[in-house]
Amino acid sequence: MDTSFARSRRRDLIVAFCLAATAAVVPLFVKDVYVQNIMVLTLMWGALSQSWNILSGYCGQISLGHAMYFGIGAYTTALLFTKFGVLPWFGMLGGGIISAVLAMALGYPCFRLRGHYFVIATIVIAEIVLLLFHNWDWAGAAMGIDIPVRGDSWLKFQFTRSKLPYFYFALALACVAWFVTWWLEDSKWGYWWRAVKDNPDAAESLGVVVFNSKMGAAAVSAFLVAVGGSFYGQFVSYIDPESVMGFQFSLLMALPAVLGGIGTLWGPLLGAVILIPLTELTRSFIGGSGRGVDLIVYGGLIIAISLARPQGLVGLFSPRRKEAAR
């Protein structure tokens, strides 16, 4: 029994490695910049959703304010680079740490709230931070920040001639987010989080410090999302409050996980692989009409998938799930 569990864990790891290796060689054959762009976005949203999933999926604390951490990552990196010439790599780390600390500072009052009240709190706080950035002159206010081009280099994390470096970074980010989830899933934290999600009172009676569990999940989740935000800022090289902190980003982080399977290891990536190309394709093929047909089709597909598989698409693939259901 133990060995079958260990085997399924190892199988996850092998599958992930094969997928990553396959993904790594794809851009060598697919030279189309538009397609490469979609691949970068897919991997990025997969990574973000995977990070969101740690707090909201595993630990069950649904956050619809993660755009805030995304934006803080982007802004920290951009501000440090443009104002002080600090390399984006340090900005990434700094943004991650600021977000993690902020997540815990906000968690301190908010994790006393349960269910819907917590969700509302996350939305409200993210909106407040968005408004603050709108009015913060030093950070460019509503005009945002144009990240100056200083030539292609890994050191400055800027690439104007090719998308490939961005692709590989996004791939690495997705791998890291996946691996962190995989590792935490079979650790004390992973079990504590799932217990907290299912029944906080029972968890507390079994020695789980519910409050600390939520704080841990929030910090890890916020850190990874901020790193993703830093990356996005560099990728688009221009940021303003709406384009990195808008409410839609919080939803876009939640959607792949919800669609793929919330609180599962593979759900967020699977959801992203389906959703993000779909978004881009509907936009470019039928979005030009100006009547929002793309959004109707997109929304319709989401409804169809959620009706057909309310527990997430990942159930179609996972042998462990089937075994458990029997």
Add this chain to the structure above:
Amino acid sequence: MTTPLLETRGVWQRFGGLIANSDVSISVGRGEIVGLIGPNGAGKSTLFNLIAGVLPPTQGSIIFDGEDVTALPAAERCQRGIGRTFQVVKSFETMTVIDNVIVGALVRTTVMRNARRKAHEVLEFCGLGPRANVLASDLVPSEKRRLEVARALATEPKLLLLDEVLTGLTPVEAKTGVELVRKVRDTGVTVLMVEHVMEIVMPLVDRAVVLDLGKVLVEGKPADVVRDPKVITAYLGDRHAVGA
């Protein structure tokens, strides 16, 4: 006798104007099975929650294993060795049976391999071994009760609080439940149980404490307690007490 494992000293609990526990002082010795009985609304579950640390008492103190634990939260009391089950079962529904128990085992170890092994042992002990990989939501009610016990046992408690684990079971299920409680005590765990079904509890417990209207009414050997006129009055009214 050495110091008791658990003692409540003058414990009061008020909910607004309602007094759920008033001046309750009980003690549970090491290795005992103590039954906490009383009519509905007597304050049994409140006392349980005070001992488990779900809420702090309005007044009074709770001494566990020689230490005052009154101010400690539930999780900390579990770490000190108080395990509990819930009257209304609270399984982790989206997790498998084995994963439910692993949560409990993780109090004593952070090495996953050891927690998993411990969880399997406890499941075998509780007769849930074959159901290890089933989702908790797929268990039948009697199995869920067993899972509650298994989860609590995985935390390696010194004191196990059982909140109506035998209530609502068929006679056969209740009988195996009683055997399980005896087996638990034989491993050296002290048991304090709330129970309604008299004919099941009375042969099982070493001592019974009767609560009524938030106060300790009678305390003693089960055979004496059931004959006590005060107990009969509390349960059945004055008319029947005369006959006894």
